[in-house]
Amino acid sequence: MRQKRQHKLDGKPGNGGDGQKARVDDETSTIGFENMEPNATLRPLCGSPRPIAWRTARTGTAIGRNVRFVRIAPLLAEGEFSKASNGRGRRDFSMIEIEGLTKTFGPIAAVAGVDLKVARGEVLGFLGPNGAGKSTTMKMVTGYLSPTAGRVRILGHDIETDTLAAQRQIGYLPEGAPAYGDMTPRQFLSFIAEARGFSGATLKEKVAAAVEKTDLDPVLDQPIETLSKGFKRRVGFAQAILHDPPVLIMDEPTDGLDPNQKHAVRALIKKMAADKAIIISTHLLEEVEAICTRAVIIDRGRVVADGTPAALLARSRHHNAVTLTVPADQAAQVKSRLKTISSIGSVEEAARKDGSVQITAFPKAGALLIEDVSALAKAEKWDARELYAEPGRLDEVFRAITTHDTRRAAEDHA
Numbered sequence: 001m002r003q004k005r006q007h008k009l010d011g012k013p014g015n016g017g018d019g020q021k022a023r024v025d026d027e028t029s030t031i032g033f034e035n036m037e038p039n040a041t042l043r044p045l046c047g048s049p050r051p052i053a054w055r056t057a058r059t060g061t062a063i064g065r066n067v068r069f070v071r072i073a074p075l076l077a078e079g080e081f082s083k084a085s086n087g088r089g090r091r092d093f094s095m096i097e098i099e100g101l102t103k104t105f106g107p108i109a110a111v112a113g114v115d116l117k118v119a120r121g122e123v124l125g126f127l128g129p130n131g132a133g134k135s136t137t138m139k140m141v142t143g144y145l146s147p148t149a150g151r152v153r154i155l156g157h158d159i160e161t162d163t164l165a166a167q168r169q170i171g172y173l174p175e176g177a178p179a180y181g182d183m184t185p186r187q188f189l190s191f192i193a194e195a196r197g198f199s200g201a202t203l204k205e206k207v208a209a210a211v212e213k214t215d216l217d218p219v220l221d222q223p224i225e226t227l228s229k230g231f232k233r234r235v236g237f238a239q240a241i242l243h244d245p246p247v248l249i250m251d252e253p254t255d256g257l258d259p260n261q262k263h264a265v266r267a268l269i270k271k272m273a274a275d276k277a278i279i280i281s282t283h284l285l286e287e288v289e290a291i292c293t294r295a296v297i298i299d300r301g302r303v304v305a306d307g308t309p310a311a312l313l314a315r316s317r318h319h320n321a322v323t324l325t326v327p328a329d330q331a332a333q334v335k336s337r338l339k340t341i342s343s344i345g346s347v348e349e350a351a352r353k354d355g356s357v358q359i360t361a362f363p364k365a366g367a368l369l370i371e372d373v374s375a376l377a378k379a380e381k382w383d384a385r386e387l388y389a390e391p392g393r394l395d396e397v398f399r400a401i402t403t404h405d406t407r408r409a410a411e412d413h414a
């Protein structure tokens, strides 16, 4: 089997498929279906309870001259996923236990009874609209804010009654930048290392390792307040990981970073994830798809969704929809022919700037369309420039869940 070079494929049997597995290595995943063997099955390795599976065109390349790739969302490689507790792998005891966590500010319930358990190997993406209560939750989990009610345990240590022992296990990247603006990163990290109980050669080693992991070398001796937002963020990141803590709580870790820096930070988080329990808050949905094993959506202080990114994607209207792009003069015919496929529920079109038309076919519940649509495209000799199955759109799910929740809350108050 040949495959586009940038994507490693391993042919180990298992996973219930035909022994073909795609390893998706980066955030711009394009899996070439070109030259795949007849009847090969491609399964994203995301542990979805209902894995998205596509049968390739029966005859390899024969799905059309211009139809070459099926796009799938960035997904975690299997090795990474199996370490997560909610995958098929082992389940470690919970390193972070949050029970009934509540915080009220006067009349505002910023956090309204959050329950979460996070195990080793999990990277939990904490998602929610602005003001949902993410930062407030993180401040309580790390012991920087006392809850109104509820409790938090970090490796068994209660954050309120056994604060120091709990905090020793935590690396925390608060929102915004580190406070000590007049210090240089070197001074600041040495200060943090000292506060963490290191001295002498060990202190130097810890600082050097954190500096190396976060590429802070170029600005080590420049006052923090004079640094760009991206470098300030990396200083915060360096202090959070300095003591190699088993629990990492990071409030929007890639906020303010440019795309390369975002990529570097995400790669670092993925690399560290195996033996840690990590919570990152973010409003970037692509971040969740890129690095999280689990996505928790919080809205108005309450958890409104909790599952793997794949399980959330499966709730998207676009899950398993098939999109193809054809010249405008073929659009009407393509649409009407697509409607003859019984597993297609509806068809939508959108004009594109280049004069072509993008047509999306939505499946009836649970149906897989890609094979039938590919076969039809070939039989009808459509001049399709793109043809791909959609994994689902997280932004759609996010909006549906949080909007619904807001509306319901409004109804509750009515």
Ligand SMILES: Nc1ncnc2c1ncn2[C@@H]1O[C@H](COP(=O)(O)OP(=O)(O)O)[C@@H](O)[C@H]1O
Pocket: 105, 108, 109, 110, 128, 129, 130, 131, 132, 133, 134, 135, 136, 137
């Ligand atoms: N110190 C505070 N005093 C009063 N209200 C606060 C305070 N901190 C947060 N809030 C309110 O609590 C809610 C949740 O805020 P926050 O946890 O920062 O949300 P997120 O991080 O999800 O954007 C918001 O309505 C915010 O205005």
Ligand SMILES: [Mg+2]
Pocket: 134, 135, 136, 175, 251
């Ligand atoms: Mg916040």
